[in-house]
Amino acid sequence: MKxxxxxxLNQHISSITREVIERGEPVVVTKRGQPVLRLVPEVPAADDPLAAxxxxxKATPPSSMSAMPVGRVPITLSRTLDELLSEERADAEF
Structure with a gap:
């Protein structure tokens, strides 16, 4: 890492950013000897975030597919959401 x-950085921002993009190597920017900023190349977005x-x-794949989370179970309400919100708002007025 450079x-x-x-x-x-202020004097050569264009060439430094071009170098980070082309080489893919991060650059640490220091101020008075202390690191204050890190320039890293953007990783292309993948269709599957886990695969990326x-x-x-930065992650390891699951050891088995049984550990994958299952979708949420829908909850049925006794009243509509609009009715519940209206009641809540009416209570808040007092």
Whole structure:
């Protein structure tokens, strides 16, 4: 990972960002010797977010498909949502 100063970034922003994009290597920007900013290339969005995280090395795939979450079970209400909200708003007025 390359380190540059804030002054260098201000003077050469175009070439530095082009280098980050082309090489894919992050750059750390320092101010008075302390890291204050990190420029990293954007990872192309994938259709499957989990696959993108696995490809980037930030996640591991599930060991079995049984561990995958199941969809939520729909809840039936005794009254419509509009009725419940109207009642709640009426209570709030007092």
């Amino acid at each position: 380190n540059i100063t804030m002054t260098e 995280l696995v490809a980037a090395g």
